[in-house]
Amino acid sequence: MTLDRVPPGKTVRVLSVGGGRACRQRLFSLGICPGELIKVLRSAPLSGPLMVEGKGGVFVIGRGMASRVLVEEVP
Amino acid sequence: MRIVLVGQPNCGKSTIFNYLAGYKAVTSNFPGTTVKYTSSKLRFENEEVECIDLPGTYSLNGLEPAEREARRYLLHQPVDVIVNVADASLLSRSLELTLELLELQKPMILVLNMMDEAERKGLVIDDRRLSELLGIPVVKTVAYTGKGLTEVVRQALQVKREGRIGNLIPFSKDVEDVIQEVAQKIRERGTGGLPARFLAVKVLERDPEFLVMGGDGFDDERRRLEIRHGRPSDVVISSERHALAMNVYESVVKVVSPPRQSLRERIDDWVMHPVWGYGILALVFGALFVGVFKIGSMLEEPLLGAFDGLWGSLEGLLPGGYREVIKGAFDGFAAGVGIVLPYLVPFLFGLSALEDSGYLPRVAFLLDSFMHRMGLHGKSVLPFVLGYGCSVPAVMATRVLESERDRIMTAILAIFIPCSARTVVILGLVSYYLGPLYALLIYLLNLAIIGLLGGLMSRFYPEVTPGLILEVPRYHVPSFRIMVLKTWFRLKEFITVAWPILVAGSALLEALSQLGLSEALNRGLMAVTYPLGLPREVGITLVFGILRKELSLLMLFEALGTREVLRVLSEGQLLVFTLFVTFFIPCLATVAALGREIGWKRTLGGAALAFCVAMAVGLGARLALGISGW
Structure with a gap:
C-alpha cells in the first residue's frame, strides 16, 4: 500500500520511493528510503498532510508526496 | 581566513553565527529561516576571521533556491574551513551531508550541536571514534547556551593551519x-x-x-x-x-535509554488536533493582534500628547518663514515615536516569540489542505506569516519552496498580506477611531481576497508540485534575550530607513503645500480619489504610501491638517481609505525585493494587480457603505 493510506499510530517499512528525481531525493535526505521504518503520528482533516516520524526526525508530508511512497506493514 | 557554517535546516547554524558575530542573522525555530548567506568578521586570538552563515541544506543536491545558494557558495567561493553543523539528536541523517561535504576535499570540522537534546533522547555519541572515522575534529556544542562555541573557532583555525582534510570513505x-x-x-x-x-x-x-x-x-x-x-x-x-x-x-x-514519551507529543495532541487545533490557531493570532492593539493604543495618546506640548513650547522660538516646514519634519518625527513604535515594537516582539516557539510548522500542517484550495501547499504559510511583519523577508522566504510556480505565486500573494506598516495604518486609524472589530474585519476580508486571488491564479497556472514536505522541530521556550535582539534587529530597519523618510516626507509635504504644488498633484490624483469617494486632499498621501506604508497615515494627518480625522472624514471614508492603502501597490523596498526574486516583468504585473485589487476593494466598500461623492 502507499504511505497516505496508513492510519495514525501504525509503523510501516518503506519498500520504494517513486516520483521525480527531486521528490525522491528530498524524501531520501529525510530518511524515507527503502528498508527504513516510519511511524505515522497523525493526519490532518480534509485530506490534509500526514505527520510522520522516522530516523530522520519528525516531519509533515503532503498526501501527494505520501502517495508515491510504497510501504508494507510490519508485524 | 574564511570559515563557512554549513548544515541541514534548523540545526542551529545561525544561532552559532550570532553567538560569534553578534545578532546579525535572523534565527527562528522553522527550517529554512536563512535564505541567503550572511557574513561577519570577528577577531579570535589575534587573527581576523570572516564567518559565513549559509542557508540550511539537506544535501548538496540543490533542490531549492536556498539550497542552491549554499552549494554555489561552497563550490565557487574561496572557503578556508568548512564548519559542518549537525543536529546531534538527528545524527544519522546529518551524517549524509557530512559525507558529501568531505568529498569537497577542504579543511573541515564537524560540530555536534544540540547535545542536550541528544542526551535527552538517550543517545551517547563517541566523538573520538567519529573523529577517527571521518578524519576531522568533532566538537560537541549547545549553541543557545554558547557551550563549546569557542572551541569551534579554535579547532577551525587549527585544521586550517594543518591543512587537514578528512577521509574519503569509499562506497561499495x-x-x-x-x-x-x-x-x-x-x-x-x-x-x-x-x-x-x-x-x-x-x-x-x-x-x-x-x-x-x-x-x-x-x-x-x-x-x-x-x-x-x-x-x-x-x-x-x-x-x-x-x-x-x-x-x-x-x-x-x-x-542507552529509550526515548520518553515527550511533552512535545502531548502539546501536539492539542495544537494539531483536527478541531481544537484550529481554535488554538485563531486564538493565538487573535491574541497577538488584540495584544498589539491594546498596548499600542495605550501608549499612542500620552506620547502624542507629550509631543504636542513640546511643539507648543518650541513654536515661539522658531523663525517665521520656515515654521510650517519645520513643523512638518517635527510631526514626522513625532509620528514615528507616537504612532509607529507603540504598535511596531509589541508586534515584532510577539512575532519573534511565535517564530522561536516552533509553532509555525504546526500551522503549516493545519493549513496545508486550505492552501491546496488556492493551489499552494503548507510551506507557503511561512512567507505569509512573515508577511505580517514585513513584505521584504516574506518575498525572500519564498526561496524555501521547491517549484518556481509556487515561489512566484506565493511571492505575489504575500505582498497582499498587511505588513506591520499597514498594521500600523489599520490599528492606528480604523481600530483607533472605529473600534477593533472593524480592524478584525479588514484582516479577514484581506485573507478572503488572498484566497480568491490564489484560486484564480492557480486556474491559469495549475498546480504541478508534489506537495508539502517540512520538518517539524521541537518546541522551544523562546529566550527573552533572543526575542529582544531579534526585535531590535528588525526595528533597526525602521529607525535607519523608514524614520528619516517619514521626517523628510512630512517636511516635503508641507513645503509642497506652501508652494501650492500639492494642490496640482491632488488634482491629478482625482482619477483615484474621486471614484473612491475620498476627499481630494488625501491623493498625495497615497503617493507617499509607495515610499513607506506608514507614510499614508502620517501624511493623512498632515494633509487634513488635524489628527481628529473624523471631523474631516466620515467613518465610511476612513474605511475605504484604509482598505485602499492595505491592498495598494507594495512599498518600494518590496517592489525591489520582488524584482530580484521573480523578475521585473512579473513584479510589474504584481503591482498592477495590487492596484486593480485595491481599486476594486475600495469601490466595492464605497458602494456597500453607500458613500456619496465628495
Whole structure:
C-alpha cells in the first residue's frame, strides 16, 4: 500500500520511493528510503498532510508526496 | 581566513553565527529561516576571521533556491574551513551531508550541536571514534547556551593551519569502481577546479547543473549501475550514501535509554488536533493582534500628547518663514515615536516569540489542505506569516519552496498580506477611531481576497508540485534575550530607513503645500480619489504610501491638517481609505525585493494587480457603505 493510506499510530517499512528525481531525493535526505521504518503520528482533516516520524526526525508530508511512497506493514 | 557554517535546516547554524558575530542573522525555530548567506568578521586570538552563515541544506543536491545558494557558495567561493553543523539528536541523517561535504576535499570540522537534546533522547555519541572515522575534529556544542562555541573557532583555525582534510570513505566496490572511472574521464576533460570524485558522483546522480558542466557521454556508466542494482542511478548513489552514514552512525552511537514519551507529543495532541487545533490557531493570532492593539493604543495618546506640548513650547522660538516646514519634519518625527513604535515594537516582539516557539510548522500542517484550495501547499504559510511583519523577508522566504510556480505565486500573494506598516495604518486609524472589530474585519476580508486571488491564479497556472514536505522541530521556550535582539534587529530597519523618510516626507509635504504644488498633484490624483469617494486632499498621501506604508497615515494627518480625522472624514471614508492603502501597490523596498526574486516583468504585473485589487476593494466598500461623492 502507499504511505497516505496508513492510519495514525501504525509503523510501516518503506519498500520504494517513486516520483521525480527531486521528490525522491528530498524524501531520501529525510530518511524515507527503502528498508527504513516510519511511524505515522497523525493526519490532518480534509485530506490534509500526514505527520510522520522516522530516523530522520519528525516531519509533515503532503498526501501527494505520501502517495508515491510504497510501504508494507510490519508485524 | 574564511570559515563557512554549513548544515541541514534548523540545526542551529545561525544561532552559532550570532553567538560569534553578534545578532546579525535572523534565527527562528522553522527550517529554512536563512535564505541567503550572511557574513561577519570577528577577531579570535589575534587573527581576523570572516564567518559565513549559509542557508540550511539537506544535501548538496540543490533542490531549492536556498539550497542552491549554499552549494554555489561552497563550490565557487574561496572557503578556508568548512564548519559542518549537525543536529546531534538527528545524527544519522546529518551524517549524509557530512559525507558529501568531505568529498569537497577542504579543511573541515564537524560540530555536534544540540547535545542536550541528544542526551535527552538517550543517545551517547563517541566523538573520538567519529573523529577517527571521518578524519576531522568533532566538537560537541549547545549553541543557545554558547557551550563549546569557542572551541569551534579554535579547532577551525587549527585544521586550517594543518591543512587537514578528512577521509574519503569509499562506497561499495562496484559503485566505487564506476565513480572512479567517471572521475578519471572528468579529470581528463578538466574539472574547473572542483574535486573530480565529487563531480563524478553528481553526474551519476543526474544532477542537471553538472550534466551540463561535465558534458555528457556518461550514459554507459549510469546504465551499468542501473542494470546491476535495478534502480535509477541517483537512487543507487543515495542508497549507498545512506548505508554508509548508517554504518558510521551505528559504530559511534549507543542508545542507552529509550526515548520518553515527550511533552512535545502531548502539546501536539492539542495544537494539531483536527478541531481544537484550529481554535488554538485563531486564538493565538487573535491574541497577538488584540495584544498589539491594546498596548499600542495605550501608549499612542500620552506620547502624542507629550509631543504636542513640546511643539507648543518650541513654536515661539522658531523663525517665521520656515515654521510650517519645520513643523512638518517635527510631526514626522513625532509620528514615528507616537504612532509607529507603540504598535511596531509589541508586534515584532510577539512575532519573534511565535517564530522561536516552533509553532509555525504546526500551522503549516493545519493549513496545508486550505492552501491546496488556492493551489499552494503548507510551506507557503511561512512567507505569509512573515508577511505580517514585513513584505521584504516574506518575498525572500519564498526561496524555501521547491517549484518556481509556487515561489512566484506565493511571492505575489504575500505582498497582499498587511505588513506591520499597514498594521500600523489599520490599528492606528480604523481600530483607533472605529473600534477593533472593524480592524478584525479588514484582516479577514484581506485573507478572503488572498484566497480568491490564489484560486484564480492557480486556474491559469495549475498546480504541478508534489506537495508539502517540512520538518517539524521541537518546541522551544523562546529566550527573552533572543526575542529582544531579534526585535531590535528588525526595528533597526525602521529607525535607519523608514524614520528619516517619514521626517523628510512630512517636511516635503508641507513645503509642497506652501508652494501650492500639492494642490496640482491632488488634482491629478482625482482619477483615484474621486471614484473612491475620498476627499481630494488625501491623493498625495497615497503617493507617499509607495515610499513607506506608514507614510499614508502620517501624511493623512498632515494633509487634513488635524489628527481628529473624523471631523474631516466620515467613518465610511476612513474605511475605504484604509482598505485602499492595505491592498495598494507594495512599498518600494518590496517592489525591489520582488524584482530580484521573480523578475521585473512579473513584479510589474504584481503591482498592477495590487492596484486593480485595491481599486476594486475600495469601490466595492464605497458602494456597500453607500458613500456619496465628495
